[in-house]
Amino acid sequence: MCPRVNRRLRPFHSLKLASLPAAVGLLASLAFFSATAQVEEESYAVKRGDTIYSIAREFGVPPAELAARNGLSGSFHIYAGQRLIIPAGSTVQAPVSRARAAAHVSLPYSIKRAIALAPVRPGRWQYIVVHHSGVDTGTVKGMDHYHRDVRHMENGLAYDFVIGNGSGMGDGEIAVGRRWTLQLDGGHLASEAQNKIALGICLVGNFDEHPPTRKEMESLRALVVVLMARCNLTPRAVKTHQQINIVHTRCPGTKFPIKTFLDSLPDPHR
Numbered sequence: 026m027c028p029r030v031n032r033r034l035r036p037f038h039s040l041k042l043a044s045l046p047a048a049v050g051l052l053a054s055l056a057f058f059s060a061t062a063q064v065e066e067e068s069y070a071v072k073r074g075d076t077i078y079s080i081a082r083e084f085g086v087p088p089a090e091l092a093a094r095n096g097l098s099g100s101f102h103i104y105a106g107q108r109l110i111i112p113a114g115s116t117v118q119a120p121v122s123r124a125r126a127a128a129h130v131s132l133p134y135s136i137k138r139a140i141a142l143a144p145v146r147p148g149r150w151q152y153i154v155v156h157h158s159g160v161d162t163g164t165v166k167g168m169d170h171y172h173r174d175v176r177h178m179e180n181g182l183a184y185d186f187v188i189g190n191g192s193g194m195g196d197g198e199i200a201v202g203r204r205w206t207l208q209l210d211g212g213h214l215a216s217e218a219q220n221k222i223a224l225g226i227c228l229v230g231n232f233d234e235h236p237p238t239r240k241e242m243e244s245l246r247a248l249v250v251v252l253m254a255r256c257n258l259t260p261r262a263v264k265t266h267q268q269i270n271i272v273h274t275r276c277p278g279t280k281f282p283i284k285t286f287l288d289s290l291p292d293p294h295r
């Protein structure tokens with residue numbers, strides 16, 4: 026759901042209908058409501074676990090704009106109880122590009138909850154690594170079985186999250202693995218040292234053959250944005266398996282759009 030629709034508008038019932046012409050005027054203004062409504066600035070009390078990124082996403086404003094409006098610089102540090110001013114904006118409905126539309130995809134509540142509830146140690150995760158499964162059908166159960174019983178990994182599924190492509194799992198469906206829930210080391214990189222500091226996300230598909238589905242990329246972006254906020258990371262922490270592995274790999278394939286994807290992520294230094 027587009028976060029902008031969550032913004033609180035001045036309630037219409039607070040307006041007094043003094044006369045018929047006023048009521049007609051109100052009805053006329055209602056007709057244009059969706060196209061022209063302006064949103065007033067509002068105040069927000071920072072809660073524990075909030076970051077500039079998570080608040081900016083919730084209210085649909087750029088993180089840099091939110092930080093600038095509140096005189097924050099450098100690390101964007103905020104604290105629980107602090108009051109922030111959410112910059113005023115307009116809810117004007119304009120045609121949005123595919124990238125903007127993807128930017129507004131938000132995670133299902135169950136996934137947000139699983140991300141929020143995991144006992145993340147500050148500074149624990151330094152990378153978010155993207156993989157493909159290499160095959161065009163996949164389920165969490167199948168991957169877990171493969172990693173546990175064939176690859177003999179005692180913690181099973183090597184990744185923290187899996188995103189489906191419509192074959193085996195839903196298109197764009199996100200599954201949360203127990204490595205995330207229990208904050209276990211990963212099993213997705215060749216280096217055990219890297220597995221201790223790198224989260225793994227696997228998209229189902231063979232991206233040497235074709236690109237990921239649009240819904241996979243939308244879910245990936247929404248997931249990575251929330252994980253960056255949860256783990257206090259910037260887009261520089263987001264890598265492909267190929268970019269970070271100490272042993273050469275093609276993963277996640279030549280048709281994975283890494284540059285477009287990284288450019289779509291919010292970056293306080295851009």
Ligand SMILES: [Zn+2]
Pocket residue numbers: 155156157266274276277
């Ligand atoms: Zn990989």
